[in-house]
Amino acid sequence: MTAGVPLCAIVPPYVLDRLAEAGHEPAVRSLALDAAHRAARLAPPPPVAASPALSRVIADAGHTQRLPGRTVRTEGQTPTADDSVTHAYDGLGATFALYADAYGRRSIDDQGLRLDATVHYGQNYDNAFWNGHRMVFGDGDGEIFGDFTACIDVIGHELTHGVTQFTAGLEYHDQPGALNESVSDVFGSLVKQYALHQDAAQADWLIGAGLLAPGIQGVALRSMKAPGTAYDDPRLGKDPQPAHLRDYVNTSEDSGGVHINSGIPNHAFYLLATALGGPAWERAGRIWYDALTGRRLPADADFTAFARATVAAAKARYPDQPSIADTVTASWAQVGVSPG
Template sequence: MTAEPALCAIVPPYVLDRLAEDGHEPAARSLALDAVHRTARLTAAPPRPGSDRLDRVIGDAEHTERLPGRTVRREGQGPVDDQSVNHAYDGLGATYALFADVYGRRSIDDEGLRLDATVHYGVHYDNAFWDGQQMVFGDGDGEVFGDFTACIDVIGHELAHGVTQFTAGLEYRGQPGALNESVSDVFGSLVKQYALRQDAADADWLIGAGLLAPGVQGVALRSMKAPGTAYDDPRLGKDPQPAHLRDYVRTARDNGGVHINSGIPNHAFYLLATALGGPAWERAGRIWYDALTGRRLPSDAGFTAFARATVAAARARYPEPSVADTVTAAWAQVGVSTT
């Protein structure tokens, strides 16, 4: 099952909306550019033919809005003076490594898709996104957000949207959209944990730690360990993510709250990974990956459908019933039934 290319950005739209309403020009400009790309994606060309090895190309938009920009680093070439280029290159490689080494996946599409990225997009662009074909990174405005290439989990998050695009194709609205965002948070966090070789107990479970500029009252964009606690700032507002289904936010904003309600499945994964122990990319990550790529998950799947898929994946992969029981218990703790 393959969905049309989807532009999925790391910064929750309601955050940019709030900043724009307060007269923050970079946020207003970022929202306008997002709208342009959401329209352009409908006529996007098909993905490039792939290869059997990691292949990265980094472009520099040089603060314009032209993609893919001037090529500044290719696969196998050494670091350059521009750290944004190097961070993007390394982040693409770390994401490729998780999916290839742990799950046997040949790049984002499982057919060796070349990983392209463009840095220095626009002026003070407050976001990063996967446009269905490549990664795009802004430099941030320096007041609220810093360089979006600086966080390896942000890069993993966005590329994981590509994995979802080429597998379950979860619709980007309501509960399936929240699952789409959550899956990206899960694998974005696992990219960082795998690169650092951290066990679940040692990970910070934050998405975008270090992305917020000095002076902003917060630690990250989202927390999988404690949804709703990532930031509380006069400009950004308070992190609105719930950790339990009883607090599900019903809203017309943010495609039905896809960046908000993703906190619920995020927390379920955190609970599972820490309950199982050891590296989260092994059993917990494998269960989520199997559920996403098993070709049985409908594109309009809600939380219950996905939870059931993870229980089925656990039973199929691990003969000991305790693993599936732990999956069921993790979902129960966030109010999602698997029966």
């Protein structure tokens, strides 16, 4: 992994590496995290009083890399003139709403954890990440990436790393790491679909649509519908995600290709959601949520283990509709994974 790139960041280190090698200075600055931040993301989350209600706190780092920054908006306060603050506040709320309304979850830890976020992190910072405590957003450099608060699915993606942290705790390397990233893409997309009232057929199934700056040849960071097609740009390179296990990328970079090989389970979910039809957060999302939170998934789960967990979740959730579990099995088979 590139030194200094935070775990669970939305922009993969191999993209930042390519930009740095090309002399893109804002991306080079994006690679550096101060020692205090590196220590903070390895520390356990701070205790927060449980509350059934949504509670958000948005801070402004003032273009430094010091966290948490100055508090600029708390729950219930009127919007400020800062669009990044408004987008972060609304995105946290949209993520809370999906988990609460669709799955009965009380915040990301299911205990009413306050949702904290920091905007305007660093100078032209080309990333957003969950550090184990809070969401952190860069403004982007305006040449490659725009403001990272502007994509609601990016916010949902990063906060879902927190859900995984408090549930299955999937390890962040190789196949379990790719599952960790994929789960965040799945629920990040569902946050957007839920907020837009879209069913599976209406959704774009893109992660970070609108994040790429004008002139960049691409539509998003990743595509769940067609992994490997999100971008193809002289500066970014070509989207390396596979859609099938036969094309699995064995690499020591990116913690074993966690952002690359996540395309395989991502595509399995897309196939399931579109096969079942209707709102994807209902049956398909419920099956993935049950598998993630069922306390039977090992932290080192590979794709086969997760596929088995989703089939078991479908059978348990829909015992009178065996065709649903069969559809789950068929969706995994289409990406080369057999639940066995």
